[in-house]
Amino acid sequence: MTTCLKPLLICLYILASAFPVLGARVDTLEVVSKSMQQNIKAAVVVPDRYAQGQEAFPVLYLLHGGTGSYRDWLTKTPDPNLLHQLADQYHLLIVTPDGGPRSYYFDSPLDASSQYETFIAQELTETIDRTYRTLQDRKGRVIAGLSMGGHGAFYIATRHPELYCAAGSMSGVMNINTATWKVPEDFAQSRAENFARLLGPPKDAANPYPEYTAVGLTSQMKTNKVKLIFDCGVDDFLIETNRDLHRRLLANQTPHDYTERPGGHTWEYWENALPYHVLFFHKLFKAHGVAIP
Numbered sequence: 001m002t003t004c005l006k007p008l009l010i011c012l013y014i015l016a017s018a019f020p021v022l023g024a025r026v027d028t029l030e031v032v033s034k035s036m037q038q039n040i041k042a043a044v045v046v047p048d049r050y051a052q053g054q055e056a057f058p059v060l061y062l063l064h065g066g067t068g069s070y071r072d073w074l075t076k077t078p079d080p081n082l083l084h085q086l087a088d089q090y091h092l093l094i095v096t097p098d099g100g101p102r103s104y105y106f107d108s109p110l111d112a113s114s115q116y117e118t119f120i121a122q123e124l125t126e127t128i129d130r131t132y133r134t135l136q137d138r139k140g141r142v143i144a145g146l147s148m149g150g151h152g153a154f155y156i157a158t159r160h161p162e163l164y165c166a167a168g169s170m171s172g173v174m175n176i177n178t179a180t181w182k183v184p185e186d187f188a189q190s191r192a193e194n195f196a197r198l199l200g201p202p203k204d205a206a207n208p209y210p211e212y213t214a215v216g217l218t219s220q221m222k223t224n225k226v227k228l229i230f231d232c233g234v235d236d237f238l239i240e241t242n243r244d245l246h247r248r249l250l251a252n253q254t255p256h257d258y259t260e261r262p263g264g265h266t267w268e269y270w271e272n273a274l275p276y277h278v279l280f281f282h283k284l285f286k287a288h289g290v291a292i293p
Contacts, residue, residue, distance in 0.1 A: 023048020024084035026074065031097070031127045035107075035115040041070050042097040042124060044132070047087040055292050056133050058092045058140035058285050060278065061120065063099055063149030066173075070098035077271040086275065090282045091292035093132060097124050102191070104176060105145075105152025106212050108198040120152070121160045139288040142281045144168030146270045147238070150230065151176065154214045154221075161224035166284050168277040169230035170270050174214040174241040177207065182237040215241070218248045221256075228256040229280045231273055233263030 025046050030039040050057060062083075064072040073083055073096045087094050099105055099116050108114040120143075129136050143164050145153040150172020157167035173181075176195055178188035195202075195209060202208030210216030221228065228249070232242035239260070246258045257280060263269035285291035 024087045026084075029127065029131070031119075031124055033115070033119050033123050035118040035123065036113055038113070040098050040119060040124075042095055043070050043074055044128070045074075045083045045087045045094040045096075046132070047091050047093070049088070049091045049292065050093070050133070054133065055091075056135045056140070057292065058135050058142070058281075058290055059128060059132075060092055060094045060281060061124070061141075061143040061153075062094055062096050062274075063105065063120075063143070063145030063152045064096065065145070065147030065149050066104075067101045068099075068148075070096050072096070076267050078268060079271060082271055082274065086278050090278055092278075092282075092285075093128070093134065095124070095128055099149065099152060102148070102194045103152075104148055104173070104195075104198075104212075105156060106198075110200060111198055114198055116152070117156055117159065121156050121163060125163065135290050137290075138163055138165045140165075140285060140290040142166045142168070142284070144170070144229075144274075144277050144281075145172070146170040146273075147265065148173055150174070151214055154228070154230070155212070155217070157226050158214075158217045158220050158224060161226050164226060165288065166227035166229070166281055168228075168280065169214075169242075170273040170277070171232050171236050171238055171265055172214065172230060172242065173238060174230075174245040176209055176213045179205075180241050180244070182240065215245050215248060218245070218252055218254065221249065222252050222254040227280075227284055228254070229258075229277055230256070231259040231261060231276070233265065233269045234260050235262070235264040236269075237265060 027044040029042050103114045103116040105116045107117045143153045150169030153167045157164040178192045249256050
């Protein structure tokens with residue numbers, strides 16, 4: 001009888017190895033934002049390894065795009081387990097906060113309900129560090145995002161180099177001057193009106209808000225020494241803004257990793273792009289001696 005069971009046990013072992021159970025869990029938090037006088041939701045992907053010891057974990061803050069929400073990265077990728085797999089593979093926490101529909105992740109001087117730089121860099125980070133065993137040092141903290149979130153990642157990391165060792169952008173809005181976007185005029189106008197609502201009327205039509213956009217912060221990017229990785233699909237309406245940032249960083253000799261790939265402004269593209277970013281961050285964590293083996 002034991003002999004008859006052996007082939008079955010071998011088959012079950014092979015199947016278990018081929019289809020591993022994902023151990024990562026997803027927590028949903030309501031984070032108090034004193035700056036905006038409201039509670040804001042964030043999801044936290046916690047790797048299986050977290051429950052197995054007492055290590056402090058590196059953290060990736062992953063931002064969503066315009067008109068999105070904190071659930072986008074968990075529900076809109078073709079593979080719904082993408083973040084679970086990456087968290088388990090690289091032993092890191094992945095935090096996906098809500099950034100509002102059109103905040104672009106800066107603090108608005110005109111709208112008290114849109115203070116997302118303060119929320120991400122201060123209120124959310126402090127909450128995550130209190131709630132989880134995290135590496136509370138820039139060497140173990142990175143930030144990335146897509147589209148509006150790509151802008152937010154570069155903007156926030158550039159302004160807070162003491163918090164992050166690296167930033168990543170996928171199909172990012174590297175210039176919030178909508179005249180540089182390859183979009184229909186009515187779409188560009190609606191976004192321009194949103195920026196005017198948040199930041200006031202532009203002082204210069206050709207360079208409306210230089211201090212609030214990635215292409216206007218390249219001098220700080222050079223001096224901050226935050227590691228940068230960004231990419232964009234060749235069919236994306238934001239390709240020229242990414243190429244512009246790439247040229248500016250080359251001109252002022254800021255080290256960075258820039259890639260163009262086939263694809264457009266789609267979840268298929270971002271699902272393909274994110275693992276490259278996480279591998280880039282993991283190598284940096286290893287160089288810092290904070291990656292969990």
